[in-house]
Amino acid sequence: MTSLHTGRLRLALLALPAVVLLLPFLLAVLFVLRFSFSGDTQVIEGFSLERYLGLLDPFFLRSVVLTLKLAALSTVICLVLAVPVAMLMASITQPIWRRVVTSLILLPMILNLLIQSYGWIMVLGPNGIINGVLLKLGLLDRPVQLLFNEIGVLVGLVQTALPLAVFPILGSMRAISTQYLEASASLGAKPWRSFRDITLPLLKPGLIGAASIVFAFNASAFAVPLLLGGRRVQTMGVAIRDMISPMFDWAGAAAAGVTLIAITLATLMAATWLSTRTTQWQGAR
Amino acid sequence: MPSTTSHAGRGSFGWVMGTLAGLGLLIAALPVVIILIMSFSGGTNLDFPPQSLSLRWYGAAVDVLFGEKSEGTMSAFSAMTSSLIVGLITMLASVCVCVPLSYALVRSQGRWRHLAELLFTLPIVFPLVVLGVAYLLMTEALSRETGVDLGLLRLAIPHITLALPFVLRNCLSAMSGVGVDLEEAAMSLGASPLRAILHVVVPLMKPGIMAGLIFAFIISFNEFTVTFFMYTIDVRTLPIWMYSRTVSSLDPTTLAISTLIIALDVALIAWVDKLVAGKGSLF
Numbered sequence: 411m412t413s414l415h416t417g418r419l420r421l422a423l424l425a426l427p428a429v430v431l432l433l434p435f436l437l438a439v440l441f442v443l444r445f446s447f448s449g450d451t452q453v454i455e456g457f458s459l460e461r462y463l464g465l466l467d468p469f470f471l472r473s474v475v476l477t478l479k480l481a482a483l484s485t486v487i488c489l490v491l492a493v494p495v496a497m498l499m500a501s502i503t504q505p506i507w508r509r510v511v512t513s514l515i516l517l518p519m520i521l522n523l524l525i526q527s528y529g530w531i532m533v534l535g536p537n538g539i540i541n542g543v544l545l546k547l548g549l550l551d552r553p554v555q556l557l558f559n560e561i562g563v564l565v566g567l568v569q570t571a572l573p574l575a576v577f578p579i580l581g582s583m584r585a586i587s588t589q590y591l592e593a594s595a596s597l598g599a600k601p602w603r604s605f606r607d608i609t610l611p612l613l614k615p616g617l618i619g620a621a622s623i624v625f626a627f628n629a630s631a632f633a634v635p636l637l638l639g640g641r642r643v644q645t646m647g648v649a650i651r652d653m654i655s656p657m658f659d660w661a662g663a664a665a666a667g668v669t670l671i672a673i674t675l676a677t678l679m680a681a682t683w684l685s686t687r688t689t690q691w692q693g694a695r
Numbered sequence: 696m697p698s699t700t701s702h703a704g705r706g707s708f709g710w711v712m713g714t715l716a717g718l719g720l721l722i723a724a725l726p727v728v729i730i731l732i733m734s735f736s737g738g739t740n741l742d743f744p745p746q747s748l749s750l751r752w753y754g755a756a757v758d759v760l761f762g763e764k765s766e767g768t769m770s771a772f773s774a775m776t777s778s779l780i781v782g783l784i785t786m787l788a789s790v791c792v793c794v795p796l797s798y799a800l801v802r803s804q805g806r807w808r809h810l811a812e813l814l815f816t817l818p819i820v821f822p823l824v825v826l827g828v829a830y831l832l833m834t835e836a837l838s839r840e841t842g843v844d845l846g847l848l849r850l851a852i853p854h855i856t857l858a859l860p861f862v863l864r865n866c867l868s869a870m871s872g873v874g875v876d877l878e879e880a881a882m883s884l885g886a887s888p889l890r891a892i893l894h895v896v897v898p899l900m901k902p903g904i905m906a907g908l909i910f911a912f913i914i915s916f917n918e919f920t921v922t923f924f925m926y927t928i929d930v931r932t933l934p935i936w937m938y939s940r941t942v943s944s945l946d947p948t949t950l951a952i953s954t955l956i957i958a959l960d961v962a963l964i965a966w967v968d969k970l971v972a973g974k975g976s977l978f
Contacts, residue, residue: 420888421799425811428796428859431788435818435856438829445832454836491719498716509968514724521727521960522917524934525953529726531945532733537742539729569722576719601708630822632920647824654924660832667825674822 445664452660461665470666473649478673480560480645481629484567488624489617491568492575499576500583519573527566527637534562534638558640566634571627575620582616583609615685622681626674646670727957734950756951771952774936778916781847781932785854786911789862790904797866798896802875812863819860826853827924834925849930853921858911865910865971869903870896902970909967913960 449456465471495515502508518526533539534556541553556562586609594604610617632647639648646666653663734752736745760771800808818826830853837843845852873896881891897904919934926935933956941949 418803421803424795424799428792428815428863431792431855432815432859434830434833434852435826438826438833439821441833441836442825442829491715491722494712494714494716495719497712498720511720513964514720516964517727518723520913520917520964521957522934522953523919524938525730525956526726528941528945528950528953529729532729533725537740542742565722569726572719572723601706605708626820630824632824632827633923647822650824650828651924654828654831663828664832667822667828670822671825674820678820 442664442667445661446668448661448664450661452658454661461661462669464662465665465669470649473644473646474669476560476643477629477645477647480564480567480635480643481625481631484564484571484628485621485625487564487568488571488575489579489621492572492579492620493613493617495572495576496580496583499580515573515576518570523570523633524637526569527634530562530566530569530638531557534565557638558642560639560643562638563635563643563645566638567628567631570631570634571624574623574627578619578623579613579616582613582619586612614688618681618685618688622677626677629673629677630670730950730953730957734947734954736947739947752947752951753955755948756955759948760952771933771936774931774933777847777850777930778932778934781850781854782912782915784847784851785858785915786908788851788855789858789911790866790908793859793862793866793907794870794897794900794904797863797870798892800867801870812867815863816860818856823920824924826856827921830921831924847930849925849927850922850932851915853925854915854918855911857918857921858914861914862907862911865903865907866900869900869906872903873899906967906970909963909970913963913967917956917960 445454446461447457447459448454449458449460499508499511499515502511531538535541536553536555536557538557540556541550544550545553556565590608590612591604594608595601599607629645630647631645632651635643635645635648636651639645644652647670650663650666650670653659653666733745735748735750737747737749737751738745760775796811800811834845834849838845877895877899878888878891881895882888886894916932917934918932919938922932922935923938926932937949937952940946
């Protein structure tokens with residue numbers, strides 16, 4: 411074997427090309443950070459907090475509130491759907507069915523966001539499936555607006571984030587031994603009781619992880635609010651884009667972007683803190 | 696694994712969970728299924744269910760993508776070739792740097808690996824919008840200061856950034872399966888360290904490398920958000936072209952093109968799945 415010294419050098423050289431390719435990313439992040447503190451809106455000049463203060467206007471604050479609201483709602487819905495889906499996936503024994511269900515769940519992540527929005531337009535639109543069925547059944551006399559508003563965006567957010575919620579919960583679920591549930595059933599507990607007292611508490615780390623990922627992901631959403639919200643749903647992502655064009659307030663967009671990063675970072679850190687506290691508590695029992 | 700079916704008297708629990716699970720799967724798959732069905736519709740409107748079935752829109756799609764009307768930089772053909780070229784650059788560049796990097800990380804002693812994995816995972820947790828803004832601002836500043844026009848690299852560089860985390864994961868898991876004893880055996884038989892890597896390690900990593908290549912391509916080909924910020928008149932991808940076309944209204948030809956893209960994605964993912972089968976998951 412070569413000596414440790416040249417071994418280290420050789421390894422560093424092997425890692426170098428990758429670091430070079432990652433550099434644009436790191437530079438871009440620093441660039442945006444610097445730009446957000448610029449005195450001018452078009453170029454980096456001077457140092458001022460003006461851009462951040464400029465974010466305190468009603469237009470942007472409204473988009474922050476909307477973003478947080480949609481992210482929170484979609485997180486709750488995702489969790490409510492993801493737990494049953496994870497239970498389903500965990501209980502499938504035949505590999506072929508397992509792959510089918512896994513592929514179904516993975517679809518939203520792999521496929522083009524634009525293409526999937528076409529699907530939703532046809533399902534949720536005024537001439538779409540849902541309205542068509544409801545009108546035919548006589549439950550409505552006019553199509554209900556499910557698209558190009560917050561409802562459409564919410565549906566899209568839930569769909570694209572569902573896989574992100576399912577996998578952490580599935581991971582947690584796989585770690586729950588059937589012995590617990592069998593023991594509880596033999597003691598006479600009904601399924602709902604077992605679920606509430608055994609499954610849910612043991613799922614907590616997975617739930618926290620899933621909730622934080624979904625919240626952070628949906629708060630940063632851009633394509634879904636853009637494509638399914640018409641021009642009416644101004645989440646932070648869309649607001650940032652409007653600051654670039656047509657408003658050309660680049661430094662403002664940078665500041666808004668940094669704010670968005672701060673929100674997602676805070677969410678992820680809160681989740682990590684929460685989950686360490688939970689496991690500590692569970693470990694101490 | 697917990698099973699809800701082994702208890703007597705499931706009652707409402709099984710029902711509720713089953714319905715919710717079904718709803719979840721339905722929501723996940725519905726858009727794709729609808730697009731699939733509607734692309735075969737014979738009529739010109741988008742009412743469901745389709746009155747008749749036909750392949751006419753696929754003919755129209757092929758015509759749009761490859762036909763004579765497809766000239767110039769604003770055309771579908773040009774957008775499609777740009778998508779393919781950018782995808783190619785992304786996949787080759789990502790894999791070429793991740794293979795040596797994964798070798799270095801797996802062979803080094805622990806500490807660096809964790810740090811590097813963290814560093815290279817950053818692009819995933821970073822909001823795509825802000826990434827788009829950041830790259831745009833930097834590229835504009837660059838062209839203002841130096842007059843350099845990056846052309847397709849405008850798109851390739853951000854795509855590489857987005858693909859690196861996934862490609863690295865694939866290469867790391869492939870690399871972990873190749874023990875140091877194999878290299879040492881090769882070297883004890885007279886091979887130089889470089890030959891040992893090229894002729895022993897890399898071939899053993901092949902499935903993982905292939906999976907990484909395909910994954911990087913899929914990510915690049917389907918990318919929308921960051922590309923949305925970075926595209927220009929001369930440089931655009933197929934998703935961007937489709938977006939410009941459908942801003943005002945949705946037409947069946949676009950659905951046919953969408954189904955073709957979906958078919959491509961599914962085929963590529965199935966290939967990756969076969970390559971990675973049993974050797975750990977992609978995510």
